[in-house]
Amino acid sequence: MSNTKIPEGVEFRYRPIAEFRADTTDAGMTLRGHAATFGDVYDLGMFDERIAAGAFDDVLSDDVRALWNHDSNHVLGRTKSGTLRLSVDQRGLLSEIDLPDSAAALREAIDRGDVDQMSFGFTVETDTWETTNEETGRELRTIQKVKRLYDVSPVTYPANPNTDVAVRSLEAAKTERQPVEEVTDKREDERTTLEAARRLLELAKR
Numbered sequence: 001m002s003n004t005k006i007p008e009g010v011e012f013r014y015r016p017i018a019e020f021r022a023d024t025t026d027a028g029m030t031l032r033g034h035a036a037t038f039g040d041v042y043d044l045g046m047f048d049e050r051i052a053a054g055a056f057d058d059v060l061s062d063d064v065r066a067l068w069n070h071d072s073n074h075v076l077g078r079t080k081s082g083t084l085r086l087s088v089d090q091r092g093l094l095s096e097i098d099l100p101d102s103a104a105a106l107r108e109a110i111d112r113g114d115v116d117q118m119s120f121g122f123t124v125e126t127d128t129w130e131t132t133n134e135e136t137g138r139e140l141r142t143i144q145k146v147k148r149l150y151d152v153s154p155v156t157y158p159a160n161p162n163t164d165v166a167v168r169s170l171e172a173a174k175t176e177r178q179p180v181e182e183v184t185d186k187r188e189d190e191r192t193t194l195e196a197a198r199r200l201l202e203l204a205k206r
Contacts, residue, residue: 037092121150
């Protein structure tokens with residue numbers, strides 16, 4: 001990955017792409033693959049995650065780049081120029097990239113099967129959290145809406161999915177959703193304090 005500054009809050013996810021392929025025509029080579037799939041639950045280490053159908057509906061008109069290894073110095077395509085086309089089908093986010101002549105080495109690596117994974121950079125608009133294992137406290141994050149899609153990238157080594165922003169999202173979700181017993185204890189403490197204040201007030205009146 002390049003030293004280009006990545007906007008704060010951007011997360012990266014990779015998926016092994018079974019149908020990842022490059023079609024060669026007289027006009028060049030077009031790379032096709034799903035950069036994200038809907039409904040699949042994947043392990044991010046500290047928690048599980050899935051992407052809901054419809055998560056990308058509001059970002060298909062974004063000015064998105066196709067990059068090689070998320071490196072902004074190696075642009076493979078762009079939606080604005082029509083060399084990158086994004087669409088949504090039943091499976092997920094489908095990307096089609098018209099590879100430039102300068103990507104000859106990448107074309108060969110894809111043809112040989114050396115490169116067969118994609119990654120995408122994004123920020124989240126809406127997500128939900130639920131506890132799927134009460135004993136371990138295992139959490140499942142569902143990304144309901146993507147706020148912005150920055151790039152889709154074929155990658156040599158997948159980006160680490162355990163990003164700082166994802167960890168912060170987990171902690172924030174736990175803070176916002178207090179366990180029922182914690183809320184009950186807090187209310188009980190408040191009632192005890194109120195009763196003590198009332199007794200002191202009655203004693204002062206005598």
